[in-house]
Amino acid sequence: MESEDEFDMHDANDDEDDDNDDDFYSGGDDDAAAAMDSDEADVADYEFIDNDSDDSDDIASHRHQQNYTVLTEGDIHQRQEDDIMRISTVLSISNVAASILLCHYNWSVSKVHDEWFADEEKVRRAVGLLEKPVLDYRNAKELTCGICFEAYPHDRIYSAACGHPFCNSCWAGYISTSINDGPGCLMLRCPDPSCAAAVGQDMINILASVEDKEKYSRYFIRSYVEDNRKTKWCPAPGCEYAVDFIVGSASYDVTCRCSYSFCWNCTEEAHRPVDCGTVAKWILKNSAESENMNWILANSKPCPKCKRPIEKNQGCMHITCTPPCKFEFCWLCLGAWSDHGERTGGFYACNRYETAKQEGVYDEAEKRREMAKNSLERYTHYYERWATNQSSRQKALADLQQMQTVHLEKLSDIQCQPESQLKFITEAWLQIVECRRVLKWTYAYGYYLPEHEHAKRQFFEYLQGEAESGLERLHQCAEKELQTYLNSEHQLVKEFNEFRTKLAGLTSVTRNYFENLVRALENGLSDVDSHGACSRAASSKSLGSTSSKGRGGRGKATTSKTSSSNRNIDDTGHWSCEHCTYANGRRLWVVPLKLLVDCGGGKDKRPRKVVGEDISIHD
Amino acid sequence: MASQASLLLQKQLKDLCKNPVDGFSAGLVDETNIFEWSVTIIGPPDTLYEGGYFNAIMSFPSNYPNSPPSVKFTSELWHPNVYPDGRVCISILHPPGEDPNGYELASERWTPVHTVESIVLSIISMLSSPNDESPANVEAAKEWRDRRDEFKKKVSRCVRRSQEMM
Numbered sequence: 001m002e003s004e005d006e007f008d009m010h011d012a013n014d015d016e017d018d019d020n021d022d023d024f025y026s027g028g029d030d031d032a033a034a035a036m037d038s039d040e041a042d043v044a045d046y047e048f049i050d051n052d053s054d055d056s057d058d059i060a061s062h063r064h065q066q067n068y069t070v071l072t073e074g075d076i077h078q079r080q081e082d083d084i085m086r087i088s089t090v091l092s093i094s095n096v097a098a099s100i101l102l103c104h105y106n107w108s109v110s111k112v113h114d115e116w117f118a119d120e121e122k123v124r125r126a127v128g129l130l131e132k133p134v135l136d137y138r139n140a141k142e143l144t145c146g147i148c149f150e151a152y153p154h155d156r157i158y159s160a161a162c163g164h165p166f167c168n169s170c171w172a173g174y175i176s177t178s179i180n181d182g183p184g185c186l187m188l189r190c191p192d193p194s195c196a197a198a199v200g201q202d203m204i205n206i207l208a209s210v211e212d213k214e215k216y217s218r219y220f221i222r223s224y225v226e227d228n229r230k231t232k233w234c235p236a237p238g239c240e241y242a243v244d245f246i247v248g249s250a251s252y253d254v255t256c257r258c259s260y261s262f263c264w265n266c267t268e269e270a271h272r273p274v275d276c277g278t279v280a281k282w283i284l285k286n287s288a289e290s291e292n293m294n295w296i297l298a299n300s301k302p303c304p305k306c307k308r309p310i311e312k313n314q315g316c317m318h319i320t321c322t323p324p325c326k327f328e329f330c331w332l333c334l335g336a337w338s339d340h341g342e343r344t345g346g347f348y349a350c351n352r353y354e355t356a357k358q359e360g361v362y363d364e365a366e367k368r369r370e371m372a373k374n375s376l377e378r379y380t381h382y383y384e385r386w387a388t389n390q391s392s393r394q395k396a397l398a399d400l401q402q403m404q405t406v407h408l409e410k411l412s413d414i415q416c417q418p419e420s421q422l423k424f425i426t427e428a429w430l431q432i433v434e435c436r437r438v439l440k441w442t443y444a445y446g447y448y449l450p451e452h453e454h455a456k457r458q459f460f461e462y463l464q465g466e467a468e469s470g471l472e473r474l475h476q477c478a479e480k481e482l483q484t485y486l487n488s489e490h491q492l493v494k495e496f497n498e499f500r501t502k503l504a505g506l507t508s509v510t511r512n513y514f515e516n517l518v519r520a521l522e523n524g525l526s527d528v529d530s531h532g533a534c535s536r537a538a539s540s541k542s543l544g545s546t547s548s549k550g551r552g553g554r555g556k557a558t559t560s561k562t563s564s565s566n567r568n569i570d571d572t573g574h575w576s577c578e579h580c581t582y583a584n585g586r587r588l589w590v591v592p593l594k595l596l597v598d599c600g601g602g603k604d605k606r607p608r609k610v611v612g613e614d615i616s617i618h619d
Numbered sequence: 620m621a622s623q624a625s626l627l628l629q630k631q632l633k634d635l636c637k638n639p640v641d642g643f644s645a646g647l648v649d650e651t652n653i654f655e656w657s658v659t660i661i662g663p664p665d666t667l668y669e670g671g672y673f674n675a676i677m678s679f680p681s682n683y684p685n686s687p688p689s690v691k692f693t694s695e696l697w698h699p700n701v702y703p704d705g706r707v708c709i710s711i712l713h714p715p716g717e718d719p720n721g722y723e724l725a726s727e728r729w730t731p732v733h734t735v736e737s738i739v740l741s742i743i744s745m746l747s748s749p750n751d752e753s754p755a756n757v758e759a760a761k762e763w764r765d766r767r768d769e770f771k772k773k774v775s776r777c778v779r780r781s782q783e784m785m
Contacts, residue, residue, distance in 0.1 A: 146732050147627075147684055147731045147732055148623070148626075148627050148630075148684075149627075149630065169623065170684075170731060173623070173682070173684075173685045173731065174685060174730075174731050176685070177682065177685035177686065181714070191730045191731050191732050192730070192732055193711075193727070193730050193732060193733075
């Protein structure tokens, strides 16, 4: 059966993706170019020039062994128990004492070991683990509580290791106050001000109310995650998992079991390829009042009399400030209107201003206004595109949800396919969601890419443009073309199989393109430095120039690749390049070039608003 | 809780009436309210405050002794650790637990072991040795450090006024 064959073939390709990561990332350029038809020479630009083999090994190994673990509350509890057990065994102390020690040293087992064996006395003093009681009342019949001064029989008096006697109701009050005060209760000491003896969980368990014990153990669990340098809570709202991260491994991006992806380092949402510092700056900028200030600076002038900012959005140069000021002045020279008239140029010009400008009087203020205006427009440009991709991503997530809950089942009925064979659709949508995220952050990246690095900027914008059109193609295929099969009355065996091949191919090439894009941006576009400004020379790039870029040592990879890319061609002649986002249909696929990038630079029109109540009045 | 607090305060009041402590006297502001105390602190001998009679109100929270009372002088008092409105600022009157600012150790802060007696004794010791490092009254602290004569003059004025009020 044709459909079966094709599916198997596709599976084989998938397997190969996993097994041959190394080739996949590093060796591919040559045969990507080799497979390229000369008509589509510019497609060669999808590839990345400098795929250094060490990097690709890194990435390959990341894919295989995760550098983090998602922990449930049960896992956290288990780890906590294990650590306590280790400490108590090695130091021959009770579990309670071991947990007090660990709390004190931020749950670092090695730190506890180091400190303890360096100076046990000192550690005991600091933490409040007394070896013998300060007071010994074992033989007394009756004891006086140190808080309420009532006398109690022996069995109603409790004390920490120090022996200071307090009655159980005073203890209960003391412990409850401390627990309700916050996580400090984990370091509770004897109520006697001169005494540092630690009050551990054993006493809490005897003396606290059920509710307080509950709270205490919450703090205890939280302490393991929050004070531990290796673990953090997943920041997604309502998520109760924590992530344990192997510090020192390359990428901080982690994905929690709740499906939220975030940066382990700064706990903002995942933001590769942009670094944490840039993300922080960008987020601050997006929320900062400074942009309002910039807007006011760029688009208004202060009234020369009352100094309120005034925006002139139309009309002539004769401005009357709003009451109570009501000052009448000339917009250009900011002088009183009473000095103006026919001889100064009338309502639409100002000779005084022209003369003064020629003498250079207005230059500085004008320049500042102009600069503020430019910088604001530049920011708006990047921000809008950042935000657009953000909402596209939200939309894609919703679509994915819809797909998984409703459409897949329907599709499975119409096309007589088991749902397990429709995974390629979910994968395509997951890829779209991921790509939108990357694309979004490339706009923050672009905003902070220095203006004077022309070659880099050009290269960057080119890569970004290609990424957008590639993603657009995938999105189109997953959204529009799928509709045909969802809405059709009967099974379309052949067409559906072609669709499967195409969408799976597009998903895979888009994934590769974006992974390469991320790496190129993380490397600070260093290709541009080593290859000069020639990176943009798409049309001049030929087969020859690609293979001449020192790829001699990659013979093996090239051979194995050639064979694998052959396998991507099916009997309809439909094939997709594995190394770029290009998919070749039977007819030439129309690429909607640079959908978002080509927006006309800073020319976009943002709705202008009146600043506060400071409106200008023209006559 | 409230009943534990009032029982404990009643007990302390009885003890203080039976065995008065040198240096201060204590009673209730209003006989029906055990949570508001009026104390008179006698300026400790051999200090600038010697001879003065300073009145203060101690207000206890309902969860005493787990939380500290607040103490406020009603007599005028010029001192680095007394706010201009009369509130006393000493570490044992601060809520328990570690100080978020890291200035005070947990052991210097409130614990339920403290009594009216130990609080007043702390205030008396504060009168004899002001702490100018974290002052409540910055002006007074500066004067105490840099212009001691000025400081002495203001304190003796307070002492004289407190005697006239008696």
